[in-house]
Amino acid sequence: MINSLLDFYLKSHPVTLGVLVLLSVYFIVLNWVFFYRYFSINSWLEKENASLESLLLGTSTVSADSFLNNFIKTNTNIGREILDLAMLAATKEATKGLSILSIFASTTPFIGLFGTVVSILDTFTHIGQSSGSMSIISSGVSDALVATAAGIFVAIFAYTYHQMLKRKSFELIGALQMQSDAILARKA
Template identity: 35%
Template sequence: MNELVQTTLAAQEGDISFFALFWEAHIVVKIVMLGLIGASIWCWAIIVDKTLLFARTRRQINRFETVFWSGKSLEELYGTLQSRANHAMAALFVAAMREWKRSHEGPRPAIGSLQQRIDRVMDLTIQREAERLERKLLILATVGSAAPFIGLFGTVWGIMTAFQAIAASESTNLAVVAPGIAEALFATALGLLAAIPAVIAYNKLIADAGQAVARMEGFADEFSAILSRQIDERS
């Protein structure tokens, strides 16, 4: 029974700080709070990592497009990028050029369905790059949707514990009731603290990923048209 009135004793001592609310909480509520804090830290790590990744990807795409449309020959650009094509647009270009060169090597060039093979290679490359950009974003969506309910579970459990403490102390004085309610609501606050940034960041980052993929698809269409003209000229 003493465990049930710890929050009441804390109230009588005037200590209702966040640390005190956590320390005096029921073990189940503590587990919920620690889980939500851990989820929030995990989400912020993903947010920072993805924000830096998308910023770097945009710079790389801009640099590649500047070089590609500068008039530099495709063979020269391929020779420069084939050993270090580690970002979206360059990887797309190198994959298409590699298939182009393989189809023209040997005594019997295989150019009959070259256009379809190049398009397929570029589609697969875009899919892989989209998966790389969107990796771990599902975690943000999951935390954003689940964290408020997990916090609510901690709140409900905390309120039940608070009512038990009130019954044990046989008092409905506000000084007795407030700390238990504050402890319970603290879990909900942590749930919202984890969920709100996760939802906002997910919507922003998924939009950024979509923009990067759209730029790759646009380049793939333009590059496919360039290679198609060259195939027609050689056939």
Template identity: 45%
Template sequence: MNLTTLLSDYGVTAIVVLVWLSLYFILVVWTFVYRYLVLNIALNNEKKCLEVLLSGRNALPKNSLLGSNLIGIDKKLTEPMLQYSLDKAIKDATIGLTFLGIVASTAPFIGLFGTVVEILEAFSKLGTNSKATLDVIAPVISKALVATAAGILTAVPAYSFNLFLKRKVFELNTYLQLQINVLISPKTNL
């Protein structure tokens, strides 16, 4: 199928919408895979750091995100400094989630826009043909609905990936907060 055949079957608007949604889909999958791997590595690292702290060590492990966010700051590990480090770690961990949310909410509308424009163009062409029967209209509307389907196909994974990654960030936040709690808790001998 060459470009002219594709343009004759689908209008320019539908092609632009389908290309746009295809790019969205590729970026959604890439964002998810990349962020998932980064968050999994961070989660495993922070679990180990928490275990080190719970084993009785009073110092923050160097490979903890809390400690790495405080590099170059010559201050004692106070609760406000640890909170700053936690906030920075969570900010860094949520990179990409806004994009997934935007795609999840806009992709169906982009697809619907393509469908509406295609149906309008189809009806304008069919209006000039006095023999517009269901056999003529059905294939045109069927082609027009492809854009809506593509929008939904893009939005569903984006929404699901967004929720999944938010859960991973929540788990990371929990491990970091537990480390802070261990570090600031008064040491008592039982």
């Protein structure tokens, strides 16, 4: 295993190695963003669901832990405008991190492909300098495809994480919207 990794390192073009390092950094960042945002949104969603449940059971206002409470407690006249502003602020907060996951999901296959193209060009250069046999071609192309595989691997996780966080954000905004509607219905 270590010999094959060392062999891969010695045969690979520096650009391909740089691409693999960049994709590794992307993978670390996207995992950090996902897990940080996932647990924070889950915690927030639990608070909002508890607040919604208490509203539905007859309390007159949202709980102190609710995001809407920040907007309600500072205004004596609670109306649609204030609650809409709260919803916009909540949507902005809930969707933080989605853009970076979306960017990673869409760009990492191309970054991997770039590394592959450079490696294949390097393989053809070596073939031209020596008597090119099929084993040299197949070895060079298989090593080059590692970068594409790495790019697709990172993209799969980035896209999956993006969709999971998007769904959690949707659930959170739905809970806030239901609380907002309940407050307005009580006022009417």
